[in-house]
Amino acid sequence: MPELRKDPILGRWIIISTERGKRPTDFIIAPPPTGGGFCPLCPGNETTTPPEVLSYGRPQLADNRPGWSLRVVPNKYPALVIEGSLDKEGEGIYDRMNGIGAHEVIIESPDHNAAFTYLSPDRMIQVFWAFRDRIIDLSRDPRFRYVMVFKNFGSGAGASLEHSHSQLIALPILPRMIVSELEGSKSYYGYKDRCIFCDIIRQEIRKDIRIVCQTEHFIAIAPYAPRSPFETWILPREHSSSYIEMDDRQLESLTAIFSELMRRLDSCIPGVPYNFVLHTAPLRSEPLNYFHWHFEIMPKLTSIAGFEWGSGFYINPVPPEDAAKFLKEAKI
Amino acid sequence: MPELRKDPILGRWIIISTERGKRPTDFIIAPPPTGGGFCPLCPGNETTTPPEVLSYGRPQLADNRPGWSLRVVPNKYPALVIEGSLDKEGEGIYDRMNGIGAHEVIIESPDHNAAFTYLSPDRMIQVFWAFRDRIIDLSRDPRFRYVMVFKNFGSGAGASLEHSHSQLIALPILPRMIVSELEGSKSYYGYKDRCIFCDIIRQEIRKDIRIVCQTEHFIAIAPYAPRSPFETWILPREHSSSYIEMDDRQLESLTAIFSELMRRLDSCIPGVPYNFVLHTAPLRSEPLNYFHWHFEIMPKLTSIAGFEWGSGFYINPVPPEDAAKFLKEAKI
Secondary structure: OOEEEEOOOOOOEEEEOOOOOOOHHHHOOOOOOOOOOOOOOOOOOHHHOOOOOEEEOOOOOOOOOOOOOEEEEEOOOOOOEOOOOOOOEEEOOEEEEEOEOEEEEEEOOOOOOOOHHHOOHHHHHHHHHHHHHHHHHHOOOOOOOEEEEEEEEOHHHOOOOOOOEEEEEEEOOOOHHHHHHHHHHHHHHHHHOOOHHHHHHHHHHHHOOOEEEEOOOEEEEOOOOOOOOOOEEEEEOOOOOOHHHOOHHHHHHHHHHHHHHHHHHHHHOOOOOEEEEEEOOOOOOOOOOOOOOEEEEEEOOHHHHHHHHHHOOEEEOOOHHHHHHHHHHOOO | OOEEEEOOOOOOEEEEOOOOOOOHHHHOOOOOOOOOOOOOOOOOOHHHOOOOOEEEOOOOOOOOOOOOOEEEEEOOOOOOEOOOOOOOEEEOOEEEEEOEOEEEEEEOOOOOOOOHHHOOHHHHHHHHHHHHHHHHHHOOOOOOOEEEEEEEEOHHHOOOOOOOEEEEEEEOOOOHHHHHHHHHHHHHHHHHOOOHHHHHHHHHHHHOOOEEEEOOOEEEEOOOOOOOOOOEEEEEOOOOOOHHHOOHHHHHHHHHHHHHHHHHHHHHOOOOOEEEEEEOOOOOOOOOOOOOOEEEEEEOOHHHHHHHHHHOOEEEOOOHHHHHHHHHHOOO
């Protein structure tokens, strides 16, 4: 059983996962990236994954056969497990609970060689539907407080499978990153009576030096204080605290901006590994006037990323104004 | 001029460095690790670095000639610059200041092939002297509030030069990591009237399942909620909030435990890349009863590290009890 443990000084929760590597020798040689051989995410291999929890394109859960256009399955090597109770307890000054949660893989296309960035709009929108559907479904489990949706692309960004996929983890606690954002934005709201993200959007539109692109409902900006070169955020232009509040029309607009942004990024830095993470309100939260959901997209330019791993401090050699300009002018 | 910018939501400061790579094409191909060719840190090449600010083993600052056993020089490509004023200002809702600071390289040995882990005690102690001497010297500059001392070993951990070295950055702001630790430990002290780190040490000694090794004045433990496999902390056994309070005898004891720990780690996972970071009280701070200085050592096992880069959430496949056991039993 995996375990959730809290750092008593920082309040940071981490997962001790017992399903993965264990002995020191497991770390001596990095495993070669999967590729060439067998792909458990390809059509025809449905029975090699745990049974699907969602699919589009053919009758859902239809014996886990081919014919799907998108498929969501539990991770075969989950960081957290779905069965069991939390059993929160103290160990002296420490706090722990059982590693209860869900860990799912969103298989974004049946085509092994498809890249998320170049999915057609009707394919890409399915990915965003799936995020919504899965968050709504998982929010029914009272043990969970947050669903973290993210994507790792490229081995430099931590992807261990080639076949295009994203992931989600349903957590019984709020990740520290979200706690900090909620606290920061709440404190701003208390002071100004305005959402800080709405204020950021207003200022960015007025200045127009860090905007990459816009669609009817969304804006993509290089944030003022980016952690890494070409970091970009996608935010809804109208205030909304939760991803799942989006209707289908807004999802279309999100697809359009995501697709454009990713193609611009790939045009600037071909094949760049990246991560994106959805930041949204906690599960079952009422609409929050101070918090604004968004995606954060972080290219992983490892040739220069070492510094901050060491120091815990971010040093970014590319001003966001330059990054926005490069992205805006990229040929796509 | 580099710039310090603050994320308005999280209060996180980042450095926009203008001395480093800039155009998208700079990121397309990772630069090959330096090696084989010319080494600017080797004896005989003293004039290729900026003039030294400290040296041991020969008369200090003696025309930057060979003969030294350790040498500290400003970084040739500094993330922050020493000349200028802070010019703090707002830009609408954003805050910035000039990137004033110091960025120095501690050249740990004249021997190009020496590894920190295997330095003899009389060589290694010089590194810890140098940290102390430089922090004390830099604390005289009222513009600086913190000196972050860290080491990146191995290209997997962000080192760009082979020759054994560590680094320091003097900052006009407190890094978020230190702010969070100060807040967390202060809040605990307010509640319990005890230092949380002292409580951790007491509990670890009583339990004895996460201790790696001890010397007269220090203890090395695998923390209860480690971010990465084999993460280890070295703490003074007696309460002290600042690294620079150490006398020479304590520095000897620190050298002994650091050397033992690093050799144990290298025996478990030969050649493992790692970072270590010194966590100490802000400059010119009075002694703090709630904060306890320490080193955090983080092996960089990239084959499995991808997950948390993406998610902002740490998943660790090695329980610290196992890591401590492996390290304790390692043959050195």
